[in-house]
Amino acid sequence: MAGRKIIVGSRDSKLAVAQSKLIMAQIAKAHPELELELVTMKTTGDLILDKRLDQIGGKGLFVKELDKALLEGRIDISVHSLKDLPMETSPELPLVAFSGRENPLDVLVYPEGASCADQKLPLGTSSLRRELQVKEIYPDWRVESVRGNLQTRLSKLDSGQYGAIILAYAGIARLGLKNRISRVFTADEVIPSAGQGIIAVQGRAEEDYSFLDCVNDKNSEMCAKAERAFVTYLDGGCSSPIGAFAEISGDEILIRGLYYNEETKEYHKGRETGKISDGEMLAVTLAKRLKDGK
């Protein structure tokens, strides 16, 4: 297929573009015969910055515009942070590759140059999942929402509005800002969001995406599917606080989950281990158990 051109769609944030370029570089290396072009667009989630994500409501705030472009054939694939993708993707727009996983954990970031956090200033996060879990570590630290893309959040932090903010390790690392990480929470302290650290490629049904074999990471795919099965069982959109994190070691998969009961306002954490091929089933078993309060 000499000379075939692949148009890659991405959000226009720095992180989204960095991630798209990473995927494009992998494709270019394995398929020098393909021509690649990047097209970026703004999404609803990028445009509404004065509300917490669960207050805007709706699912797929960061993907709708790209879905439309994909369906209309204006782009051939779209590249997303897997954790921003809704659980139910339409059969017309399947996930066709999962990247190798960057560090999936959540981290604390202090203002530029600070060697500790001023806990009189608020702790910034817009994620109820992060807020609930971090409250166990810092019970007296007041939490306040911080929205915007990574760049925006870091500049709000550095301008003195927050004592620290919580971010995903993966995003900071992919922007080349690892030196900004002040503390890495363990997976037991803060169970990450399903798909955190994995880049997903979305395509159109019935097209040939064999050129993405060089991108897909089997372990990422297995973990992603288990984590998303956990969230799907609990019917969580991007607005409800749910954590799901799977890890593969040897021939075993370990899945950690966090379930939040909207009525009692309590959360429950647990884990299951078993055969890698049973990942999705183990995730559902864990989800059921946590929901039943066992």
Ligand SMILES: NCc1[nH]cc(CCC(=O)O)c1CC(=O)O
């Ligand atoms: N919600 C925004 C978002 N989507 C993906 C990442 C980071 C990269 C990743 O988790 O794969 C971030 C930033 C953050 O949560 O700190």
